[in-house]
Amino acid sequence: MFIDLSVSINEQTPVYPGDPKTKIKPAAKWASNTYRDHYVSIGTHAGTHVDAPWHMVKDGITLDKIPVEQFTGRGVCVQINGQFDLATVKKADVQPNDIVLFYTGMSKVYDKSEYYDNYPSINNEVAKYLVKQKVKMVGVDMCSVDKPPFLIHRVLLGANILIIENLTNLEELVNKNFTVYAFPIKLQIDGAPVRVIAKL
């Protein structure tokens, strides 16, 4: 059984405050061309997306340089009630090469300002632990793993751990065994929208 952990992308899909708005414009229309084609202008951090090291590490690698095996792996879903704490994460038995998804419930307010104003940040202890455990990716159902000046982004990306933001449907994964597939398009820049799937 597959579960889609990605949000739909259209011009109304919310973006992080200050990020470019998604623009979708027809390049060919059914009425005049009998086919459809579109120009799409999208920020690399719109909707469900992957952050590559180059996003927040000066000499970090770009998304196209990430080995493909890093985009899939055993998933671990950790439920966060309120704030992140190391004891909760340790209980989840995170192993090397895991993909750790934090279910905070924030996706319920994805279309509200609260989604950007009032979310829990991953703390430094938890980030350091994930680096020590050598996980492949860290995903959240939030707009970001932390807040400006984005030190947690730098801890994770600095260790070449990828970050997935704006996940949805994580409630379906609590206490389940699953594999994550998250292959973004091969852009030679800082990140890209991604279709994230869990296979139960």
Ligand SMILES: [Zn+2]
């Ligand atoms: Zn991002």
